[in-house]
Every structure is written in structure tokens, then in C-alpha cells.
Amino acid sequence: xxxxxxxxxxxxxxxxxxxxxxxxxEVTEQLVYAMAGAGAGMIELGIPFSDPTAEGxxxxxxxxxxxxxGVTTDKIFDMVARLRKHTQISLAFMTYANVVFSYGTxxxxxxxxxxxxxxxxxxxxPFEEKEEFDGVCRRHGIDLISLIAPTSHERxxxxxxxxxxxxxxxSSLGVTGMRSEITxxxxxxxxxxxxxxxxxxxxxxxxxxxxxxARMASxxxxxxxGSAIVKLCGEYGRDCVLHVSNYVKAMSEAVxxx
Amino acid sequence: MKKGRFxxxxxxxxxETLMNAVRELEEAYDHYKAxxxxxxxxxxxxxxxxxxxxxxxxxxxxxxxxxxxKIYLKREDLNHTGAHKINNVLxxxxxxxxxxxxxxxxxxxxxxxxxxxxxAAALMEMECEVFMGEEDTKRQALNVxxxxxxxxxxHAVSEGTGTLKDAVSATMREWTNRIEDTHYVLGSCMGPxxxxxxxxxxxxxxxxxxxxxxxxxxxxxPDAVLACVGGGSNAIGAFYHFIPDPGVKLIxxxxxxRGIDTAETAATLSTGRxxxxxGMKSYFCQDAYGQxxxxxxxxxxxxxxxxxxxxxxxxxxGRAQYVAVTDDExxxxxxxxxxxxxxxxxxxxxxxxxxxxxxxxxxxKDRILVVNLSGRGDKDCAAIARYRGExxxx
Numbered sequence: 001x002x003x004x005x006x007x008x009x010x011x012x013x014x015x016x017x018x019x020x021x022x023x024x025x026e027v028t029e030q031l032v033y034a035m036a037g038a039g040a041g042m043i044e045l046g047i048p049f050s051d052p053t054a055e056g057x058x059x060x061x062x063x064x065x066x067x068x069x070g071v072t073t074d075k076i077f078d079m080v081a082r083l084r085k086h087t088q089i090s091l092a093f094m095t096y097a098n099v100v101f102s103y104g105t106x107x108x109x110x111x112x113x114x115x116x117x118x119x120x121x122x123x124x125x126p127f128e129e130k131e132e133f134d135g136v137c138r139r140h141g142i143d144l145i146s147l148i149a150p151t152s153h154e155r156x157x158x159x160x161x162x163x164x165x166x167x168x169x170x171s172s173l174g175v176t177g178m179r180s181e182i183t184x185x186x187x188x189x190x191x192x193x194x195x196x197x198x199x200x201x202x203x204x205x206x207x208x209x210x211x212x213x214a215r216m217a218s219x220x221x222x223x224x225x226g227s228a229i230v231k232l233c234g235e236y237g238r239d240c241v242l243h244v245s246n247y248v249k250a251m252s253e254a255v256x257x258x
Numbered sequence: 259m260k261k262g263r264f265x266x267x268x269x270x271x272x273x274e275t276l277m278n279a280v281r282e283l284e285e286a287y288d289h290y291k292a293x294x295x296x297x298x299x300x301x302x303x304x305x306x307x308x309x310x311x312x313x314x315x316x317x318x319x320x321x322x323x324x325x326x327x328k329i330y331l332k333r334e335d336l337n338h339t340g341a342h343k344i345n346n347v348l349x350x351x352x353x354x355x356x357x358x359x360x361x362x363x364x365x366x367x368x369x370x371x372x373x374x375x376x377x378a379a380a381l382m383e384m385e386c387e388v389f390m391g392e393e394d395t396k397r398q399a400l401n402v403x404x405x406x407x408x409x410x411x412x413h414a415v416s417e418g419t420g421t422l423k424d425a426v427s428a429t430m431r432e433w434t435n436r437i438e439d440t441h442y443v444l445g446s447c448m449g450p451x452x453x454x455x456x457x458x459x460x461x462x463x464x465x466x467x468x469x470x471x472x473x474x475x476x477x478x479x480p481d482a483v484l485a486c487v488g489g490g491s492n493a494i495g496a497f498y499h500f501i502p503d504p505g506v507k508l509i510x511x512x513x514x515x516r517g518i519d520t521a522e523t524a525a526t527l528s529t530g531r532x533x534x535x536x537g538m539k540s541y542f543c544q545d546a547y548g549q550x551x552x553x554x555x556x557x558x559x560x561x562x563x564x565x566x567x568x569x570x571x572x573x574x575x576g577r578a579q580y581v582a583v584t585d586d587e588x589x590x591x592x593x594x595x596x597x598x599x600x601x602x603x604x605x606x607x608x609x610x611x612x613x614x615x616x617x618x619x620x621x622x623k624d625r626i627l628v629v630n631l632s633g634r635g636d637k638d639c640a641a642i643a644r645y646r647g648e649x650x651x652x
Contacts, residue, residue: 050549051418051535053427054273054434060417073547097271097534102548124271124534149275151437159274173275174435 002143003118004042004165007090008200012217013041014252015202016244017094017226019062020045021071023237025079031233034245036089039252041222044121047076047095054123056177058227062234073103080115092119092145092165097133105136113140119165121145127159138164148193149173150184160196167193169220171205177227179206187219210254217258225251262451265574267567270450272537275434283441284452286357291459296356303348304463307381308338310345312464314471314628320598320618327481327621329614331601331631332468334492341604341633342461342492343374347443349460351378354441361385361436364443365429367394367422367488368559368606369401370633371445376410378443386410389428393420394558397641419552422488422562426536446489447566450537454567461495468628469499476626482507482617485630486609487580488524488560490569492632497578507579509617510569511609513555514582524553525582526565527573535563540570556585556645559606559633587612589645592635604633605642 007013016035020028028045035043048063048071055063080091093112100108100122112120120142125133130144137144143165148156150173160167169189171182190201203216204224213223232247233240262268270280290296304310313333321329334342354362362384366372372388379386388405392414395402405412418424426449433442447457465483472480483500485493487510500506512525523529526541533542535550543551543563555561572578588605591612596602603611607630614629621627635642643650 051423051427053430053536056431057417064418067549098542098544098548098550100548101534102531102544102546123273124537126270126272126274126277128270128277147274149273149277151275151278153278155274155277170273170275173437175431 002165004090004143005200007042008166008221011041012255012258013202013222014039014213014248014255015042015044015222015224016040016229016248017044017046017224018233019048019059019066019230020076020079021048021066021069022062022230022233023065024069025071025075027238027241029079029083030241031244032083032089033087034241035248036087038245038248039256040089040248042090042092044092044094044224044226045076047073047093047099049096049099052096054175056175056227058231058234059176062230073099077111077115080117084116090118091116092121093117094121097122097124100133105133109136109140109142113142117142119143119145121168123147127155148189156189156192157196160193160199163197163199166200166202166222168224169201169203171203171207171216176205178208182206182212186216190220210250213251214254214258217255223255262455264568264571267538267540267570268451268454269539270537271534271539272450273434276437279433279437280450280452282357286353287452287456290353290356296352300349300352303352304345308344308348309336310463311467312336314468314475317599320595323598324615324618326618326623327625327627328623329618330472330480330626330628332464332496332628334464334630334632335603335607335634339370339374339377340636341370341374342464342495343371343445344377345463345495346445346457346460346491347371347374347378350441350443350456351375351382351384354443355382355384357441359439359441361440362443363387363389363429363432363440364445365422365425366390366445367425367561368557368604369394369398369405369637370559372410372412373401373404373408375443376405376408379410380408387413389413389415389425389432391419391421391425392416394422397558398637401637422558423550446491447494447568448489448536448538448564454538457491458494458498458568461491462498464492464495464630465497465499468496472626472628479503479506480626480628481621482509483628483630484509484511484610484614486511486560486606486632487565487569488513488562488606489564490566492630494566494568496630501577508572508577509613510578510580511583511613512580513557513560513609514584515554515556517584518582522554524555524561524563526563527580528582530563538567540567541565556588556641557605557609559604560609581613583609583612589642591615592638592642601631602635603631604635605638607632608635
């Protein structure tokens with residue numbers, strides 16, 4: 001049974017994303033505790049990649065800051081081991097195929113599972129390429145999260161059928177980053193998924209305000225926010241924890257009330 | 259073999275947002291590649307507009323001076339816009355037009371692919387935007403002006419190392435942003451399926467012509483075909499129709515930069531390992547954790563940390579051999595060919611010329627080498643002058 005399903009059991013979830021090691025792994029660890037305390041249902045931990053092709057400028061810059069600070073996959077695993085002594089909040093890694101592949105997919109997923117990670121999100125691994133990763137993930141009890149996009153159309157059923165954990169609904173065309181409005185018919189995407197499979201759907205890309213979050217949550221089971229939080233980390237550096245915590249509290253309340 | 263794979267390499271490692279776009283492209287390509295009217299129109303453009311077939315020129319002075327194998331130069335530098343890039347671009351823009359697209363976007367390194375795309379867009383009435391690393395817009399300022407003159411909008415990409423890989427990433431991001439009316443004219447035999455196959459097919463006109471030309475001139479196939487390899491489009495074009503002939507050695511010349519034992523290199527097959535990036539599984543220059551390396555070469559067109567998946571497969575099976583050529587060797591060849599044959603090669607192509615200069619003297623005089631001269635070197639003159647310590651203002 002997927003541990004991620006508990007995140008959505010009887011409630012809507014707010015899912016914040018942070019880039020590990022921005023500004024430092026010590027701060028990342030503190031951010032996880034603070035966000036868990038502020039009402040986050042699940043947390044996405046970004047493992048930085050040198051060339052994150054699905055990211056907008058805010059998360060691109062965070063990736064480079066983290067890498068130039070010396071963060072590596074192994075150091076991130078060590079941090080997760082530390083924080084698992086203090087919190088049981090659901091956690092998913094979000095990174096790029098090459099980070100997992102070059103570590104050794106089997107070795108990466110086995111270690112992530114042993115550390116108590118629940119999910120893995122790889123934005124550059126679509127349905128057609130997922131078997132190479134999904135087989136390993138299933139063996140180790142980690143959900144490889146499937147993404148659907150505004151351009152997916154008839155692909156949504158095929159993707160939903162084999163999805164596990166939750167379905168990540170990409171709200172807009174383009175890369176990650178804040179948008180003033182979201183014009184995609186999210187409700188229709190979610191309905192197509194649910195017709196195929198009873199699985200939670202969380203919406204991400206472009207969401208930054210509590211109003212947007214409430215609207216998206218009313219159409220789905222959860223809301224994912226990255227750039228707006230990573231922007232706070234960039235602005236406030238080592239002092240970002242309180243700012244992020246306040247933001248996550250406001251967003252979690254907006255999502256829960258939807 | 260799985261669809262779009264070359265051995266274990268290739269595939270479609272791209273965001274879901276782009277999957278229907280590449281599927282639509284694959285369907286359109288499969289349809290039009292068998293369409294006589296499309297092929298007649300493309301052949302017309304290649305011949306009447308781009309100037310094909312390009313000449314296979316016997317480099318007599320060079321052959322005599324080096325004292326070994328006979329050297330032939332495949333003159334892709336004589337194509338309209340000055341490089342092989344136009345072969346692929348005319349095909350892709352014609353295809354995009356058939357698909358009802360009104361806008362094309364492209365990445366460019368040295369600027370040759372950007373200029374070719376801007377040219378085809380002007381000819382076929384398409385809107386055109388080109389993404390070029392900021393560093394490269396400085397190294398190749400003249401090409402930036404040419405693209406603008408042709409009506410294209412040029413974006414300087416400042417992310418990352420500001421070179422070709424960042425230009426590819428920026429163009430991919432732009433494509434996810436606007437798909438409906440836009441075709442991404444990928445410039446090399448890389449990226450997600452079906453691009454490596456489409457680009458190879460459009461470039462394979464090079465080896466098709468070489469084969470016929472060398473049989474006409476020499477009555478036999480060459481002993482080796484040499485081409486420079488960044489992403490590898492001119493090389494796969496020059497190799498393709500010789501792959502079934504085991505007697506023809508295929509030699510790809512990568513950019514070693516300051517040397518393959520230094521960090522300042524772009525020789526992917528000499529120094530990289532298998533990874534997944536820019537939509538494909540292939541070899542990449544990367545660190546122990548899979549972070550893509552900031553590669554270096556004097557040549558903006560070869561300054562790329564990966565290689566097309568079909569080259570990765572030719573490398574794995576040993577059908578092709580890949581060698582590394584340093585900046586110094588390439589610059590020397592650039593000057594040598596200019597003086598000896600009166601042909602100024604692109605600094606990219608000079609990498610293949612440099613290896614031919616090493617190889618030819620070791621071969622018997624009745625042997626034949628074909629070097630694919632993928633582009634002309636006017637664009638490189640200022641940079642080479644600077645390399646030699648001479649300040650030259652364009």
C-alpha cells in the first residue's frame with residue numbers, strides 16, 4: 001500500500017517543494033521541520049541538477065546555488081537520514097533522470113527506500129520511458145509519480161491507468177515558475193484521471209497565492225508550490241525558515257479550507 | 259529494439275508537455291518521407307537553392323605534401339549559408355510548414371545552424387527565433403548579425419555556461435511554452451526521438467553523394483571517411499551510407515579542447531560516460547553524480563557535452579572510431595588548409611582536417627581518405643587571429 005495515499009486520506013494536501021542545499025543542507029533540514037509543523041501534507045525535496053530543463057529561472061538559480069555550495073546526492077541522503085529521526089512527514093525526491101541513472105538506478109532507489117522516502121518525481125521521464133525506473137521503484141516500495149500536462153489529452157487515461165501514489169497535474173505550458181493566471185481546465189484533467197483510476201491528483205506549476213491554491217484545491221486533491229518558496233529561500237538565505245514557515249501555513253490553510 | 263533506440267541509446271526523455279508534439283512530428287515525418295511531392299520539393303530546394311550536390315574535391319597539393327593517401331574534401335562549405343546545416347534545416351522547415359506550423363525556434367552554437375534556420379524561415383515565410391549562448395554570441399558576433407538581417411530574433415542565453423548546451427536547454431524550455439504553432443528545428447542528430455533519425459536522414463545526402471562521386475572518380479570506395487563530431491550531424495550524414503561497408507573506416511573527430519587529460523575538453527566519447535540528458539540516453543561529459551560538465555573547445559559548434567545516440571551506438575559496436583583533436587591541432591589545420599589548398603575551413607571542420615593530416619602520411623599512396631569539410635571558416639577568422647595573439651576588429 002502506497003504511503004502517499006495517506007497524505008490525501010480525508011483531506012486536501014499542500015505540498016511544498018524546496019531545493020536541497022539552498023542555501024545549505026542545515027537550513028534545508030530546518031525547513032522540513034518548519035514546513036511539516038506549518039501544515040504541509042507532504043514535502044518534495046529537489047536534488048539539484050546542473051541543467052534542469054523543466055525549471056524556470058527561480059529554481060534553475062537555486063539548483064546552481066546548491067551545486068556551487070558543494071551539495072551531492074550522498075550528502076542529501078545523509079541529511080534525510082538525520083531528519084527521519086525527527087519527522088515522519090511524507091517525502092518525495094524530485095530530480096532529473098541523469099541524477100538517478102548515474103548514481104545507479106537500483107542503488108539510488110534502494111537507498112532512498114531505506115531512508116524512508118515515499119516517492120520519486122522525474123520530470124524528464126515520460127510514460128514511454130518510465131519502465132526503466134518504475135520497475136525498480138515498485139520493488140522497493142517507492143511511488144514513481146506520473147505527470148500529466150495540458151497537452152496530454154488522450155494520453156491521460158493511459159498514464160492514469162499505471163500511475164501510483166498521486167498524479168501530478170501540470171497546470172500550464174512551459175516551465176516551473178509563478179503565473180498571474182492559470183487558464184487550463186484543471187477540473188477536466190482531474191475528471192479524466194479519476195474515470196480511469198481512483199488516485200489523488202495534485203496540481204503544480206505556476207501557483208503562488210492562497211487564492212490560486214484554494215481554487216486549484218477545489219478542483220483536485222492537492223496543490224504543489226515550488227518557485228514561490230524557493231524565491232523566499234533565495235531572498236532570505238539562512239534567515240528564510242520563518243518566512244517559508246509563515247507562507248506554508250497560509251497556503252496549507254487555503255488548501256485545507258477549499 | 260525499442261522505438262527510437264540505437265542499441266541502448268536514444269529514447270524520449272522529455273517532459274510530458276512535449277510528448278504529443280514529438281509524436282505529432284514522428285507521424286508527420288513518417289508520412290511525408292514517403293510522399294513524392296514532399297521529396298521533389300525538398301530535392302528542388304537542395305539543388306536550386308542550397309547548391310547541391312556539393313563537390314568532392316581532390317586536394318592535390320595537400321596529398322602531395324603529406325605524401326600518403328589521396329585526400330578528397332567533401333565541400334559542404336560551398337552550400338548556401340556556408341555549412342552542411344542547411345540540408346537538415348530545409349527538410350525540417352518544409353516539414354514544419356506541411357504540419358501547419360507558422361513559427362520555428364532553434365538553438366545554435368557557432369551560429370551556422372541558426373543562420374541556416376533563419377535563412378529557411380525567411381524563404382518559407384516563417385517566424386524565427388534563435389537561442390544562442392551568451393558566450394557564443396560574443397565569439398560569433400557576425401553570425402548574430404546575419405540572423406537578425408535574415409529577420410530572426412536572437413536570444414542570448416546567459417544561464418549555465420552560456421554555450422551550446424544552455425542554448426539547447428533554453429530552446430527546449432521555449433518549446434514547452436509554445437507548442438501549438440511552433441516547430442523546434444533541432445540542429446544535430448540528438449535530442450529525443452524522432453530528431454536523431456530525422457536529422458540523420460536529411461544529412462545522409464552527404465554520404466549518398468560521396469559514394470557516387472568517389473565511385474565515378476576512383477572506381478572504388480574510400481578507405482576512410484573523416485568528420486568532426488559535436489552532436490554529430492555532419493558526421494552521421496557523411497557516415498550513413500557507408501555503415502554497411504566494413505572496408506570503409508568511419509572516423510569521428512571530437513574536440514579535445516586543451517587536451518583530454520584536462521578539464522577543458524569537449525571530447526565526449528573519450529572522456530564521458532553513459533547518461534540521460536537533452537531527451538536522450540547517450541554518452542555525456544559529467545561528474546560522479548551525473549552533473550553535466552562545463553565543457554570547453556575553441557570551436558563553438560563542437561562545444562557540447564554530449565553526442566548523438568547513433569554515434570554512441572557506432573562507438574559501442576566499434577563500427578566507427580572516435581579520436582580527439584586539440585585546439586592547437588585544429589588551429590594548425592585551419593591555417594594549413596588555407597595556405598595549401600586556398601580553402602578556409604570552419605574551425606569545427608578543421609578538427610577532421612587535423613586528423614587527416616596525421617593519418618594520411620601513415621597510409622599507402624593508393625589509399626583514399628574523404629574528409630567532410632562541413633563548413634567554411636570566414637566566421638572563425640577573428641577568433642583564430644585572437645588565438646594567435648592578433649587583435650582583429652570585424
